[in-house]
Amino acid sequence: MTGSFYDVIILGAGPAGLQAAIHAARRKVSVLVIGQPSKSSAYKAHIENFCCTANQSGKEMLELGRAKAVEDGAEFLEQDVMSIGAGDDHYLVETAGGEKLKAQSLILAMGISRNKLGLSGEKELVGRGVSYCVDCDGPFFKNEPVAVIGSGSAAAGAALTMLFYASAVHLVCDTLDVDGYLSEKLHESEVKLHEGRKVTRILGEDAVSGLELDDGTKLDLAGVFIELGAKGAVDFAGRLGILLDETMKYIAVNRKQETNLPGVYAAGDICGPPWQVAKSVGEGCVAGIEAASYAAGRKRAGRDNG
Numbered sequence: 001m002t003g004s005f006y007d008v009i010i011l012g013a014g015p016a017g018l019q020a021a022i023h024a025a026r027r028k029v030s031v032l033v034i035g036q037p038s039k040s041s042a043y044k045a046h047i048e049n050f051c052c053t054a055n056q057s058g059k060e061m062l063e064l065g066r067a068k069a070v071e072d073g074a075e076f077l078e079q080d081v082m083s084i085g086a087g088d089d090h091y092l093v094e095t096a097g098g099e100k101l102k103a104q105s106l107i108l109a110m111g112i113s114r115n116k117l118g119l120s121g122e123k124e125l126v127g128r129g130v131s132y133c134v135d136c137d138g139p140f141f142k143n144e145p146v147a148v149i150g151s152g153s154a155a156a157g158a159a160l161t162m163l164f165y166a167s168a169v170h171l172v173c174d175t176l177d178v179d180g181y182l183s184e185k186l187h188e189s190e191v192k193l194h195e196g197r198k199v200t201r202i203l204g205e206d207a208v209s210g211l212e213l214d215d216g217t218k219l220d221l222a223g224v225f226i227e228l229g230a231k232g233a234v235d236f237a238g239r240l241g242i243l244l245d246e247t248m249k250y251i252a253v254n255r256k257q258e259t260n261l262p263g264v265y266a267a268g269d270i271c272g273p274p275w276q277v278a279k280s281v282g283e284g285c286v287a288g289i290e291a292a293s294y295a296a297g298r299k300r301a302g303r304d305n306g
């Protein structure tokens with residue numbers, strides 16, 4: 001990375017984020033893409049219905065997209081974003097590796113998380129102790145014991161957040177997969193780490209009463225947070241005041257891919273179905289052009305006033 005203040009920061013390195021990066025960078029603004037191509041929905045897919053590829057592997061397509069974005073001037077940071085916020089005249093982005101970055105404009109292209117645990121009881125107990133969103137439901141578990149399940153940055157961040165509310169916080173994961181900075185914060189905290197363990201059962205009839213692990217351990221709990229992906233649309237939206245659409249699952253945007261916040265755009269699966277590469281790159285193109293134009297306008301206004 002060459003700096004900490006970018007004209008445009010794009011969250012997500014899937015088809016939407018890559019196309020946004022290409023269109024923004026070609027307009028001569030500074031662009032940083034934060035995200036991991038290997039975590040894109042397209043990475044393990046064979047893309048069979050996109051007009052410009054013939055049964056191409058998603059991995060190959062993402063590699064080509066990234067190379068093109070770099071050629072056009074975009075920079076890349078392969079990390080997860082943990083939080084976004086608003087400063088006086090810019091947006092703030094903090095990554096799981098502890099980087100603190102600023103941007104005139106943001107493009108949210110983080111896709112969707114389809115990850116469920118798939119255990120019996122999970123679906124039935126959603127809203128009755130099982131949750132997929134600490135930012136939404138964390139405060140309901142004041143002074144109660146909870147567990148977070150997951151091994152990535154979303155899970156680690158969720159466990160640390162729950163320390164503000166819960167009487168005890170367990171983190172259950174197979175192999176912890178987070179950057180050094182976050183791992184350090186976790187190990188220094190009071191989170192009880194159950195590494196190398198799998199959950200075999202969610203306990204409880206009408207509401208969650210605990211978890212059973214594969215070594216026979218039983219944890220008595222009031223809440224279970226399933227965090228198997230990175231932080232997604234709803235988490236960020238809730239924190240920054242971005243409006244969701246009528247389903248309350250996706251970011252609401254207009255035809256310019258603008259959200260309700262000035263300078264914040266969204267593109268791809270995060271804006272809702274159909275979950276397709278063609279739609280994602282189309283929206284990414286529009287978001288890239290609009291974000292670059294917004295950032296360039298802000299810079300011009302700054303120069304005229306200064």
Ligand SMILES: Cc1cc2nc3c(=O)[nH]c(=O)nc-3n(C[C@H](O)[C@H](O)[C@H](O)COP(=O)(O)OP(=O)(O)OC[C@H]3O[C@@H](n4cnc5c(N)ncnc54)[C@H](O)[C@@H]3O)c2cc1C
Pocket residue numbers: 011012013014015016017034035036037038039040041042043044045046047048049050079080081082109110111112230231232267268269270274275276277278280
């Ligand atoms: C098995 C499978 C087969 C598919 N087949 C097809 C097909 O044939 N044709 C088709 O058109 N579509 C297909 N799709 C759908 C297609 O892959 C998606 O529509 C497309 O990848 C969406 O692009 P996106 O950029 O919006 O999100 P994604 O490609 O999911 O990319 C999201 C990006 O955001 C990043 N990210 C997430 N959270 C964070 C965070 N907190 N901080 C930083 N980065 C973050 C991820 O690391 C990733 O880089 C398939 C999907 C699957 C799962």
